[in-house]
Amino acid sequence: MTLLDAPASARVLDAVRAVQRSELEASAAFSRLDLMSGAVGLGLFGAAAAEVGADPTLAEAALARAFERFNALGAGPGLHDGLAGLGLFAQLTFDLSSALLPVDRRLTEVARSPGVLLSLRSGLAGLALYASTRLATESGAALAAAVVERLETLAVAHRGALTWPTPTAYAKGHGLTVLAEPVLEPGLAHGQAGVLVGLAALARGGVARARALLAPALDWLWQVERPGPSRFGWAMFGGGTDAPVQALYDLSWCTGDAGVARAAWLAAEVLAEPKQQARALALARAVAGEVLAGKSPGLAHRPDLCCGAAGVGHIFNLFFADTFEPPFAEAARRALGPLLERLPPLEAGSFQFGRLGVLAALIAATTDAAFAWELALGVRLLPAPGAG
Numbered sequence: 551m552t553l554l555d556a557p558a559s560a561r562v563l564d565a566v567r568a569v570q571r572s573e574l575e576a577s578a579a580f581s582r583l584d585l586m587s588g589a590v591g592l593g594l595f596g597a598a599a600a601e602v603g604a605d606p607t608l609a610e611a612a613l614a615r616a617f618e619r620f621n622a623l624g625a626g627p628g629l630h631d632g633l634a635g636l637g638l639f640a641q642l643t644f645d646l647s648s649a650l651l652p653v654d655r656r657l658t659e660v661a662r663s664p665g666v667l668l669s670l671r672s673g674l675a676g677l678a679l680y681a682s683t684r685l686a687t688e689s690g691a692a693l694a695a696a697v698v699e700r701l702e703t704l705a706v707a708h709r710g711a712l713t714w715p716t717p718t719a720y721a722k723g724h725g726l727t728v729l730a731e732p733v734l735e736p737g738l739a740h741g742q743a744g745v746l747v748g749l750a751a752l753a754r755g756g757v758a759r760a761r762a763l764l765a766p767a768l769d770w771l772w773q774v775e776r777p778g779p780s781r782f783g784w785a786m787f788g789g790g791t792d793a794p795v796q797a798l799y800d801l802s803w804c805t806g807d808a809g810v811a812r813a814a815w816l817a818a819e820v821l822a823e824p825k826q827q828a829r830a831l832a833l834a835r836a837v838a839g840e841v842l843a844g845k846s847p848g849l850a851h852r853p854d855l856c857c858g859a860a861g862v863g864h865i866f867n868l869f870f871a872d873t874f875e876p877p878f879a880e881a882a883r884r885a886l887g888p889l890l891e892r893l894p895p896l897e898a899g900s901f902q903f904g905r906l907g908v909l910a911a912l913i914a915a916t917t918d919a920a921f922a923w924e925l926a927l928g929v930r931l932l933p934a935p936g937a938g
């Protein structure tokens with residue numbers, strides 16, 4: 551069952567087909583590598599657009615461009631800002647399995663190196679999502695093992711559960727005013743929910759040591775949950791019961807309740823624990839309820855995947871596909887429906903903040919197909935091996 555009806559879907563597909571490859575190739579995004587603002591993001595959009603009948607050559611052109619950029623300039627390891635994102639795109643869209651052996655090896659070194667980050671965006675959580683696409687290969691399995699081993703080492707016991715404090719320099723880099731250490735964040739892009747979904751991806755692929763970390767990681771989220779709204783849209787400094795807190799975007803994919811609800815649900819699904827599933831679903835229903843009561847899905851006036859309505863609407867769309875509960879469909883339509891009239895200009899071409907990410911969420915609302923970009927954002931996992 552698709553979210554949008556036939557006339558609305560036709561309008562989305564018109565907007566998708568209107569995106570010209572030549573315009574994208576002339577954009578600043580094409581000259582960068584990364585997933586969130588560069589060629590890999592263009593390629594992920596191109597692969598999604600091709601699934602619904604648009605120009606199939608964009609994804610290939612973007613892949614060639616990303617490899618060219620990498621060979622000329624190198625890249626950091628991160629999923630959203632470097633090599634792991636290129637690897638995920640190449641594996642899921644083109645199945646370049648043997649060509650990715652050196653990528654696996656390089657990222658395995660990174661996972662073991664001092665100073666490795668933790669986040670889905672740039673650190674171990676993102677490497678875990680990439681590794682989940684590579685578990686059928688020896689080098690991919692070795693990467694997964696190195697990532698999990700490092701997460702075991704870096705886990706900190708906190709209020710009887712496990713958490714992964716944000717490195718202070720990274721916290722400052724994404725705009726936090728660090729008042730005390732450790733910095734603790736629940737959110738998907740930078741914090742605990744990202745680690746949780748990375749572990750869930752590997753656990754679903756059969757990595758037992760990842761599965762062992764899942765329940766204590768999920769327990770930490772439930773222990774720090776605050777009364778709504780904004781149960782999880784904050785960062786905490788110092789970790790005591792009276793620790794100071796900085797408010798972040800409260801309902802968004804990146805730092806807010808929608809992203810955390812999705813990560814908690816995916817982890818609970820992998821654990822196959824009815825109590826955890828019920829709690830994650832209750833959270834998702836509460837967030838959808840806020841949107842249905844009139845709250846802005848993400849930052850007001852922001853259409854984008856990261857902080858705005860496209861990311862939140864897509865999460866509700868996925869919850870509807872998983873549960874068939876009508877309020878999720880209604881909340882998803884509330885978030886996604888107006889976006890076609892509010893598309894950001896193509897020049898603001900990043901996948902994270904621009905038109906292509908918004909169109910990717912709208913494409914997904916016209917079909918039941920799964921897309922590589924959904925794994926890159928930690929909102930959908932690959933099927934379990936043997937699940938078909």
Ligand SMILES: [Zn+2]
Nearest residue numbers: 802804856857
């Ligand atoms: Zn954001």
